[in-house]
Amino acid sequence: MKLVEAKEKFIQLWGALGSSWGINRTMAQIHALLLISQKPLSTEEIMENLSVSRGNVNMNIRELMNWNLVSKELIPGERREFFSAEKDIWEVAKRIARERKRREIQPLIQSLEQLQVIEETKKNPEAQAFLSTVAQIQHVVSKMDHAVDTMIKAEEHQLFGLLVKLLK
Template sequence: MELAAAKLKFIEAWGKLGSEWGINRTMAQVHALLLISAEALTTEEIMENLSISRGNANMTLRDLIGWGLIEKQHKAGERKEYFFADKDVWNIARQVAKERKKRELEPVLKVLNELSNVAGDEKDPEFKTFKKSITDINKLAVNVDKTLETMLKAEENWFWGSILKVFK
């Protein structure tokens, strides 16, 4: 396969994966494009490459900066902005984990905590079932949260070394 075809295929696959996990397809594609670009690209180049509008490119790039996945660069003597992706895959994984933990896991943990304290009749099967499900989900969520917390602090080798060694 040619490099150009391979790039297209990767951009498509990354976009699909993103959309299956609740991340805007275009955002994932722009990220993919920058991930496999040796050089930083301009908004113009990204627009052309992915056939998207200026407005879309601008908003998507802003979001990607918000996720901590890309950064703006400036070239000496040039007006326009260049965009460059962090290529360290472990950094990327941590950054995504960090953002999703903050945006999605933490709010749910908060709700689960509130719901853990609902008072009711211990003889009522409906109450008992509710309470048990909430408590169990809460425990699982806390474990996931702790593991992510560890991952955020860890070096890649140490993290996978620890996990895979124990599981071998």
């Protein structure tokens, strides 16, 4: 397989993966493209490379910046904006985890809290069972929340960090 083909396949793969985890396909593809690009790319270049419209690139790039996965690069002497992605994959994973935690886990924890304020007494077995289920979910979710915190704080094993540095 040629490198260009492999890159193309990588972009498709990343896009499909995003889809099945609730992330818009084009957003994931732009991310993939920037991940494997040696230099920052302009909106124009992204449009051409992925055959998508200017508006689409603009919206998804903004969203990628909200996720802290992509940043604007100012190139001296260039008027246009260029974009590049965080290349350290461990860092990428941490940022995605951090963002999903903020956007989904934390609101979930809040919502579950509210479900527990019900009028029926705990002597009502139906109410008791419901509260027990909600409490179990809260417990498991907060465990995952903590696990994500641990992961975010954790550094990769030295060997891997070293390897990355050598290859970069």
